[in-house]
Amino acid sequence: MSLRKLAAVAAVAGAALGAQSAAAQNITLEFVVWNYALETIQDNVRKFEEANPGIKVNVTDYTWPDYQDSLVLRFRGGTQTDVLYGGQDWLPAWASAGWVAPLADIAPEGVIDTLSKDMAGFALSDVTYDGKIYGLPYYADTISFIYNAKLLEEHGIEVPQTWEDVMAASEKLKAAGIDRPIVYEYNQELPNFFDAFVAQVYGRGGELFDEELNAVFDQPDNAAYQHLEWLREAFEKELVQPENHESNIITTMNTGKHAFTVVYNYVLAAMNNEAEQPLAGQFALARMPGEAHSTLGFAKFYAVTATTAADPERAEAAWKFIDFMAGQPYTVAKRWAVENGLGFGQLPLLQDAEVKEAWGKWVDMDVLAGQIESAKAGTWTEWTAVWSAYFRPLLASAMVGEIPVEQAMRDGAERWNMLREQFANR
Amino acid sequence: MWSIRRYPVLWLLPALVPVVAFIAYPVAYAFWTSLHQVMLLFPGEPFVGFDNYSRVLSSSYFKTAFLNSALFMLFAAPLVVILGVAVALFLQRRFAGSTLVRSVVLLPWVLPGAISAVLWIWVFHPSFGIINGLLQWIGAISAPIQWLNTPALAFVCVLVAHVWTQIPFAVVLTMAALAAINSETLEAATIDCRSAWKRFWYVIFPEIKAMVVVLLVYNALVAFTTYDLVYAMTGGGPGTATTLLAFQIWRESFAMYDFGAGSALAFVMVAVAAALIVAITRLLPSDLFEERP
Numbered sequence: 001m002s003l004r005k006l007a008a009v010a011a012v013a014g015a016a017l018g019a020q021s022a023a024a025q026n027i028t029l030e031f032v033v034w035n036y037a038l039e040t041i042q043d044n045v046r047k048f049e050e051a052n053p054g055i056k057v058n059v060t061d062y063t064w065p066d067y068q069d070s071l072v073l074r075f076r077g078g079t080q081t082d083v084l085y086g087g088q089d090w091l092p093a094w095a096s097a098g099w100v101a102p103l104a105d106i107a108p109e110g111v112i113d114t115l116s117k118d119m120a121g122f123a124l125s126d127v128t129y130d131g132k133i134y135g136l137p138y139y140a141d142t143i144s145f146i147y148n149a150k151l152l153e154e155h156g157i158e159v160p161q162t163w164e165d166v167m168a169a170s171e172k173l174k175a176a177g178i179d180r181p182i183v184y185e186y187n188q189e190l191p192n193f194f195d196a197f198v199a200q201v202y203g204r205g206g207e208l209f210d211e212e213l214n215a216v217f218d219q220p221d222n223a224a225y226q227h228l229e230w231l232r233e234a235f236e237k238e239l240v241q242p243e244n245h246e247s248n249i250i251t252t253m254n255t256g257k258h259a260f261t262v263v264y265n266y267v268l269a270a271m272n273n274e275a276e277q278p279l280a281g282q283f284a285l286a287r288m289p290g291e292a293h294s295t296l297g298f299a300k301f302y303a304v305t306a307t308t309a310a311d312p313e314r315a316e317a318a319w320k321f322i323d324f325m326a327g328q329p330y331t332v333a334k335r336w337a338v339e340n341g342l343g344f345g346q347l348p349l350l351q352d353a354e355v356k357e358a359w360g361k362w363v364d365m366d367v368l369a370g371q372i373e374s375a376k377a378g379t380w381t382e383w384t385a386v387w388s389a390y391f392r393p394l395l396a397s398a399m400v401g402e403i404p405v406e407q408a409m410r411d412g413a414e415r416w417n418m419l420r421e422q423f424a425n426r
Numbered sequence: 427m428w429s430i431r432r433y434p435v436l437w438l439l440p441a442l443v444p445v446v447a448f449i450a451y452p453v454a455y456a457f458w459t460s461l462h463q464v465m466l467l468f469p470g471e472p473f474v475g476f477d478n479y480s481r482v483l484s485s486s487y488f489k490t491a492f493l494n495s496a497l498f499m500l501f502a503a504p505l506v507v508i509l510g511v512a513v514a515l516f517l518q519r520r521f522a523g524s525t526l527v528r529s530v531v532l533l534p535w536v537l538p539g540a541i542s543a544v545l546w547i548w549v550f551h552p553s554f555g556i557i558n559g560l561l562q563w564i565g566a567i568s569a570p571i572q573w574l575n576t577p578a579l580a581f582v583c584v585l586v587a588h589v590w591t592q593i594p595f596a597v598v599l600t601m602a603a604l605a606a607i608n609s610e611t612l613e614a615a616t617i618d619c620r621s622a623w624k625r626f627w628y629v630i631f632p633e634i635k636a637m638v639v640v641l642l643v644y645n646a647l648v649a650f651t652t653y654d655l656v657y658a659m660t661g662g663g664p665g666t667a668t669t670l671l672a673f674q675i676w677r678e679s680f681a682m683y684d685f686g687a688g689s690a691l692a693f694v695m696v697a698v699a700a701a702l703i704v705a706i707t708r709l710l711p712s713d714l715f716e717e718r719p
Contacts, residue, residue: 069680072466093467179569186575189661189681241552242575242664252553386467389681393487397665402577411486426468 027317028056029308032071032084035061037340044332048324055317057083065189068385075099075305082318086135086303088126089191092382094303095129101309102132106319115327122297123345125377135301136326137345139336141264142297142375143192143199144368145289146271150282151178151259159286163204163230166260166289170239173259179241181259182234183252186242188396194388195296196262197395198378201227203290209379213420215413218406223290225409231399254279265363269341272362285363287371297375299345302326383419390415460689467683478690482678488691490666491674492698495650498585498670502649505589507641510596511634515626517597518604535594539654546587547659550574577667580660584668588655592648596641603637604630643706647699671695 033041038061045057062070068090074081075097086100094100104112112133116124120140127135147159152169155176160166170181187193201208206223210216217224234240243249246263250270253261254277265285274280287293302322308314325332326346334349336342338358349355350369359365391412398408460478462471482488517528534542549555550573561567574580607630615629631638653672656662662669662677669677675695679688 072683076466097467097469186664187661188663188665242572244574255553382467386465386682386684389677389683393662393666393669393677396663397667400575400577400664400667402665402667407486422463422465423468426470 026054026056027314028058029082029314029317029321030060030080031057031321032060032062032074032081034064034067034085036064037336040335040339044325044335048321051324052317052320055320057321068191080307081305082308082314083321084303084305085138086127086301087191088298088300088378089195089380089385089388091127091129091134091303092380093385095132095134096382098306100134100303101306102134103136103304103319103322104132105309106304106315107323108319111323111327118328118330118347119345120297120299120347120372122375122377123299126297126299126380127301127345135299135303136322137299137301137333138326139342140297140299140345141266141343142295142371143196143262143288144265144268144285144295144371145203145287146253146261146263146268146283147286148253148256148259148279148282149284150279151256157259160260160289161287161293162291163200163227163289167230167234167239170234170260171237174237174239178257178259180239182240183249183258183261184240184242185244185246185249185261185263186240186396186399187244188392190245191385191388192264193392194395195298195378197224197227197231199288199296200262200290202294202296202376203288203292205290205292205294207379209416213379213381215416218409218413220406225405228395228398228405228408232401232405235399236401250277253283256282265343265368266341269359269362274361283362285367285371287367287374292374293371294374294376295371296378297372298378301345381420381423383416383423387412387416387419456689456692459685460693462686464685464689465683466685474686478686479694482687482691482694487666487669487674487677488694491669491671494581494666494669495671498581498588498652499646499649501585502588502592503642503645505585506592506596506645506649507638509589510593510641511600511638513593514597514600514604515630517601531597532594534591535598537591539591540658542587542591543655543658546583546590547574550583574660575664577664580664580667584656584659587659588649588652591655592645596645599637599641600634603634607633639710643703646702646706650699650702651695671698 031045038059041059041061045059049056067085068087071081071084071090071094073079075094084100086094091100115136116133119127119137123137123140124133126140127133127137145160151173152159155173155178157169157172158165160169166182173181185193185196198208201224204223204227206227208215208217208222208224216222219225231240241252241258243252246267249261249263250267252258253271256279268283268285271277271283272280288295302325304315304318304322308318330344330346330349333344333346334352334355337344337349337355341359341362356365359368394403394408394412397403398405461473461475463474463478464471513531517524517531537545549557552558552570552572552575555573557573558567558570561571571579573583611629611633615625619625619629650670651672652670653676656668656670656673657676660668662673671691672695675688675691678691679685
């Protein structure tokens with residue numbers, strides 16, 4: 001072969017290699033989640049990758065109790081993180097620290113506004129910080145009061161409407177041989193230990209903070225103070241069976257030896273799962289006891305890191321992924337709802353025939369709709385998550401009588417005010 | 427040229443570098459952190475002097491954690507040593523299956539703390555735990571005991587789990603001490619002294635008392651600084667019933683994101699542990715570690 005021909009062949013080969021290299025420049029997004037239903041997450045990711053050649057998604061998971069700590073350390077340590085699960089109680093701190101970016105920074109113009117119109121009120125509130133939307137809902141839910149309908153019927157007890165009714169019903173059941181009628185997720189290391197308390201306070205029509213973000217729960221006439229006293233009394237009377245995780249609550253309630261609990265709605269779906277639970281179908285949702293029958297509504301969402309938002313190529317890939325997981329026509333959110341009973345923040349799904357049919361098997365949709373309608377978002381500030389870690393052990397101590405309710409509430413309020421001042425002076 | 431006499435420091439570098447890198451620097455940085463407001467969610471790290479120390483020392487969480495740690499140490503250390511010595515004396519005998527028994531006794535030592543914690547959580551579970559199951563089966567109780575959800579009982583449960591994990595180490599060291607005793611001394615004691623207790627107290631114990639003291643000091647420090655079992659078994663709860671100082675350090679740093687307070691608490695704990703060691707050392711008889719004639 002002549003030198004000229006050899007050079008031509010080399011040039012063609014080099015061009016082909018270069019083209020192949022360009023085509024092989026995939027982006028791998030780092031997607032960080034807590035470890036609920038990882039197989040479903042991985043399957044959703046696979047579907048996204050099939051629909052978007054050139055974008056790979058690497059899933060990293062942490063346990064729920066460790067999730068916030070792990071994310072904070074990832075952010076501070078500069079570990080590559082593109083898309084992540086966020087929570088309503090963490091958003092203000094993360095956004096304030098500049099770790100996550102508004103979705104409008106990466107989404108086509110107008111899209112986020114359009115999607116926000118489909119969101120439930122408390123969900124929209126929870127994904128918004130400083131007037132900007134930082135996430136699209138992955139899962140939105142209310143914390144609900146669940147009861148064993150068969151047990152109540154057998155003992156001639158009406159569905160409780162107030163917390164006094166719950167106490168009276170529990171005492172009646174205990175007298176009839178049901179040892180500890182109330183099952184309570186008692187684990188101060190879980191963020192939702194505080195959320196459940198707030199939900200119950202909202203049932204009473206109470207608030208923990210006023211409009212100026214002053215702590216008011218340390219006042220004896222405050223609904224939160226009164227409810228902590230109620231919980232303490234319930235524990236003292238040995239009406240409460242503490243369980244340290246919702247998975248144990250599912251099993252415990254399905255022994256038929258307990259009547260009431262306060263959990264997320266998807267736990268009710270699991271309790272009523274005919275394929276797995278012996279007493280499936282016995283459990284029902286009631287409006288949260290109390291004068292207001294309100295409860296805590298909250299949203300967990302897909303968010304993008306500020307680092308990724310600043311990189312045009314990664315930002316584009318991240319938006320495609322978030323849009324696939326949480327944008328219209330809400331396919332993934334619907335899948336979570338139908339297969340796992342996970343709540344959603346996208347209101348159109350309430351009218352979806354498949355969702356209605358799937359949910360009708362484990363919950364009364366009319367009661368649920370009423371509960372969702374009265375649900376309120378919580379008070380989430382830049383220091384709420386830090387303060388909650390301080391306050392939860394105080395709540396737990398007061399519930400079991402280790403410290404007086406007055407001390408728990410006083411110490412909690414002092415810490416809230418201290419953190420508020422620290423943040424204001426930063 | 428590069429003789430050890432001319433440049434002695436250079437020859438110390440291979441040892442000095444890791445010590446500085448992995449001990450001296452982290453400790454110094456932790457001390458610096460304790461003097462600054464280092465909160466992960468807030469920007470800036472302003473100097474605050476000893477504010478972190480005063481805030482930590484005056485908080486109700488510290489008082490509770492300190493008392494819990496002191497109580498935990500006072501019970502755990504003697505229990506580990508007494509049970510460890512008893513088991514070692516038993517294992518010194520030859521009997522069928524003694525090798526197997528020795529292996530089983532060492533098992534708790536090889537389990538990570540978190541695994542031991544999960545194991546004991548299930549043992550103490552109110553509905554599915556073996557203890558409640560046995561007690562109900564023999565009719566000792568009519569309703570399940572809430573072991574890990576009752577403050578006083580939860581403390582006892584963590585104590586039991588901790589002692590169980592530490593006994594093997596005490597057994598191993600005590601058996602080593604026992605093996606060093608002159609066999610002729612033991613034979614003579616068997617002939618001259620019919621009471622097993624007297625043999626132990628007047629002949630065997632004097633030979634192993636140095637090891638017993640070492641075990642007491644070691645287990646006191648281990649109990650005072652226990653963290654993994656508390657984290658995995660009770661999360662410091664219910665409430666603060668099982669919150670020990672080491673766990674409170676974790677909570678300040680990684681749950682409340684206040685590294686300044688966490689570091690301050692760590693140094694307080696070091697100071698207390700150091701004072702403990704000095705006090706115990708001064709109380710020891712001066713001839714404890716001397717060779718017996």
